Amino acid sequence: MPEGPSVRKFHHLVSPFVGQEVVKTGGSSKKLNPASFQSLWLQDTQVHGKKLFLRFDPDEEFGSLGNISLPESLEKGERKEEASDQKQASGPSSQKISHPSSQSLELVAPRGDHGLERLRGDTPAEGAERWLQVSFGLFGSIWVNEFSRAKKANKRGDWRDPIPRLVLYFGGGGFLAFYNCQMSWSSSPVVRPTSDILSEKFDRGQALEALGQEQPVCYTLLDQRYFSGLGNIIKNEALYRAGIHPLSLGSLLSPQHLEALVDHAVEFSADWLQGKFQGKQQHTQIYQKEQCPGGHRVMKEAFGPPGGFQRLTWWCPQCQPRLPPDGQAQVQIS
Ligand SMILES: [Zn+2]
Structure with a gap:
């Protein structure tokens, strides 16, 4: 959608x-x-x-x-x-x-x-x-x-x-x-501008807290309770721009990494919106690409919470290394 x-x-x-x-x-x-x-x-x-x-x-x-x-x-x-x-x-x-x-x-x-x-x-x-x-x-x-x-x-x-x-x-x-x-x-719209990434009232603190959970950040980004308006394109682009592997557990990322991720999600969304008013197509760097801007081969796989909606995810293993390397194993065990 x-x-x-x-x-x-x-x-x-x-x-x-x-x-x-x-x-x-x-x-x-x-x-x-x-x-x-x-x-x-x-x-x-x-x-x-x-x-x-x-x-x-x-x-x-x-x-x-x-x-x-x-x-x-x-x-x-x-x-x-x-x-x-x-x-x-x-x-x-x-x-x-x-x-x-x-x-x-x-x-x-x-x-x-x-x-x-x-x-x-x-x-x-x-x-x-x-x-x-x-x-x-x-x-x-x-x-x-x-x-x-x-x-x-x-x-x-x-x-x-x-x-x-x-x-x-x-x-x-x-x-x-x-x-x-x-x-x-x-009866009335559910008004929660604090979770709307394009609202001036977007609550960064709440978003950062959600991202810091012990689950892959690519799941949390699509959680509309914290990132209302954020969809699969924005997810992929923000992760790439922040240099974060999609399956990184939020709890293992540094505060600076989490900040960067929120910044890129908001910035990409705002640019996209502005581009719409100027009739421009939003340029993506990783979404549906075969190569990242650095010329590396891009990986593609469907990721989502167990039993939840699996979403196609693109990432560059070189620009978005997994930190720490055994993060995936922990995800699967839990
Ligand atoms: Zn790359």
């Missing part, structure tokens, strides 16, 4: 729609009835780790956002198109698909992540569950004012465009299309 920086970018794309009313809906989601979003107001959006949250209320009064100016079309209450069935909504002929100056971006999810959580819930309970929680799948994305198009034909030779799970048309004239994501209603 997309890592923290991608989800932050989605959050950035959605933010301009806060304060607007949903005037038409579409999408293939069976779990959430897309039509149930009709006439709801998007009142807030938050990002926490790898999850995006959108708050919907039945009318604008609920929001305490004082300075939202409504588009004129809403003030007149006019509605050009009838709320329609899902098919029509996902491809209205009156709407040009391509806008040369469109701000929409396809954000391709990094490969290799597949830890979708099971989500529950279907419709918002009265007065309570107004936060739509969105978790993105492997190729999850949000498009703005544009639909994702097929990039190649399927086996039969048909060009089938991806089908959005949810499409929300807003009073201001724009729309959002959500692809490959799981959505559910919840």
